[in-house]
Amino acid sequence: MSMYKGLVLRSTGSWYDVKMDDGRVLKCRLRGKFKIKGLKVTNPLAVGDFVKFEIEEKNDQESGVIKEILPRENYLIRQSTRKAHHVHIIAANLDQAVLVATLVMPRTSFGFIDRFLVSAEAYHISTVIAFNKTDLLEEEDLEYQRDVMKMYEGIGYECIEISAETGYNIDAFEALLKGKKTLLSGHSGVGKSTLINRIAPEIEQRTNEISAFANKGMHTTTFAEMFEIEDDTYIIDTPGIKELGLVHIEPEELAGLFPEMRDMTGECRFYNCKHDKEPGCVVKQAVKEGRIAIPRYESYLSMLNGEDNRK
Numbered sequence: 001m002s003m004y005k006g007l008v009l010r011s012t013g014s015w016y017d018v019k020m021d022d023g024r025v026l027k028c029r030l031r032g033k034f035k036i037k038g039l040k041v042t043n044p045l046a047v048g049d050f051v052k053f054e055i056e057e058k059n060d061q062e063s064g065v066i067k068e069i070l071p072r073e074n075y076l077i078r079q080s081t082r083k084a085h086h087v088h089i090i091a092a093n094l095d096q097a098v099l100v101a102t103l104v105m106p107r108t109s110f111g112f113i114d115r116f117l118v119s120a121e122a123y124h125i126s127t128v129i130a131f132n133k134t135d136l137l138e139e140e141d142l143e144y145q146r147d148v149m150k151m152y153e154g155i156g157y158e159c160i161e162i163s164a165e166t167g168y169n170i171d172a173f174e175a176l177l178k179g180k181k182t183l184l185s186g187h188s189g190v191g192k193s194t195l196i197n198r199i200a201p202e203i204e205q206r207t208n209e210i211s212a213f214a215n216k217g218m219h220t221t222t223f224a225e226m227f228e229i230e231d232d233t234y235i236i237d238t239p240g241i242k243e244l245g246l247v248h249i250e251p252e253e254l255a256g257l258f259p260e261m262r263d264m265t266g267e268c269r270f271y272n273c274k275h276d277k278e279p280g281c282v283v284k285q286a287v288k289e290g291r292i293a294i295p296r297y298e299s300y301l302s303m304l305n306g307e308d309n310r311k
């Protein structure tokens with residue numbers, strides 16, 4: 001039997017929509033046991049997975065039988081809502097995350113942004129920060145926003161200012177997505193739906209249908225879906241994924257997830273310096289000299305101390 005290769009676009013728990021190289025989407029099932037080393041997973045397969053499958057024909061209907069899951073470049077997980085100590089794979093092989101943030105209505109805190117960035121670093125997923133609702137900003141706020149963007153760009157995070165409402169910079173935003181698989185995240189109310197509605201109105205429709213399922217008490221996580229907004233350009237906007245949770249980070253690993261601290265951490269006086277109260281700390285010195293931004297260092301300390309600064 002011939003083997004085909006495809007990309008999982010949708011998972012309903014027992015059936016998967018798999019996009020084949022020729023563009024056709026085929027319903028596939030999974031046969032056999034699949035495990036990820038060291039993790040108890042509730043779903044062996046997620047959107048974004050590349051699979052190999054065979055085609056079966058029954059009553060003139062073609063369907064696929066998945067035989068192999070190709071190695072993942074990365075994957076996002078979260079704690080299963082059904083089984084303790086189990087994780088649910090949200091999506092695999094993401095090229096990037098876009099964090100939608102707003103300076104006003106609501107104001108996204110540095111704490112929230114930095115926590116997201118740290119998680120994305122841990123997952124090896126690059127992040128673009130999109131500052132939405134720019135149309136609401138007075139001149140002074142706009143200047144402040146540009147300072148914030150400069151801060152994050154200085155660390156290496158791409159930033160863009162947009163308005164989903166007026167369409168300002170939306171072309172540039174779409175260009176960022178082109179040819180990639182992107183997870184769209186952000187606080188409730190920052191304008192994710194409005195944004196998607198502007199770039200791909202047909203998707204918003206689907207998301208509303210999925211939300212309707214959720215309101216009937218069905219598990220939305222089983223309805224994870226990746227939308228192809230144009231050729232090879234995908235967006236994942238699953239209701240319920242507002243942040244990247246569930247990365248357990250040891251205190252000594254934390255500074256390594258702040259790119260601007262990463263390279264200097266071996267140079268402190270103490271090899272196990274937490275860059276907090278220790279003397280001879282090069283990180284604190286860099287904060288003092290303005291090479292590390294104060295809000296970033298504050299986020300670092302608050303995560304180090306296990307404070308919940310997600311709001």
Ligand SMILES: Nc1nc2c(ncn2[C@@H]2O[C@H](COP(=O)(O)OP(=O)(O)OP(=O)(O)O)[C@@H](O)[C@H]2O)c(=O)[nH]1
Nearest residue numbers: 132133136163164165187188189190191192193194
């Ligand atoms: N002025 C302005 N308002 C916007 C913009 N984008 C979204 N909004 C408004 O902000 C409100 C929230 O937008 P949504 O798109 O529903 O936000 P969301 O992120 O999808 O929120 P959840 O569905 O709760 O996750 C709506 O009233 C939008 O009209 C923008 O660029 N400018």
Ligand SMILES: [Zn+2]
Nearest residue numbers: 268273275281
């Ligand atoms: Zn130090």
